[in-house]
Amino acid sequence: MAEFVRVASTDDVKPGTGIVAETNGKALALFNLDGTIYAIDNTCVHRGGPLGEGDLEGEVVTCPWHGWQFNVKTGGCVNNPAAKIDTYQVKVEGTDIKVLL
Template sequence: MGDYVRVAGTADVKPGHAIVAEVNGKTLAVFNVDGTFHAIDNTCVHRGGPLGEGDVEGNVVTCPWHGWQFNVTTGECLKNPAAKVEVYPVKVEGDDITVLA
């Protein structure tokens, strides 16, 4: 298994928002849900929309292209339970957000 990679500082991701980060060749969306950070694949499984650019409400992100919604803590799609995006482990080390991808 790989190492955790720093993707941002905790102050860089405001509550209710996301950033997009590259980790080991993967594009991830990193979310702040009430001070807890979560990382999922940035690509919507429906049509490839950028989830990191979607609106976030609670622990749900809405894809800006076609409105598919995903739980950022589990990767599950609310519209189609069979569809899922990859979830990546996140650790906060001091003021650094790190992701294992």
């Protein structure tokens, strides 16, 4: 059964940036977009690059390995509309960032 799991603190994800957070054997990429936290799969579907280490510009993160781009809100791939990564429901309680896993 899915449950919300604490993955990071709001202090860990500065506005306009992303981080990699690992929990329950899963690597997630967390992004702070104008004060709202988004969580996506950390693994780029192209070659497995770490999306949480990519540059965030607007709603789009660029994979640091080969430049594939993904919308952090929808998981949609800008380069290949047929490709998509998983997104996760996020809730913030105080300074805790929790993701539904």
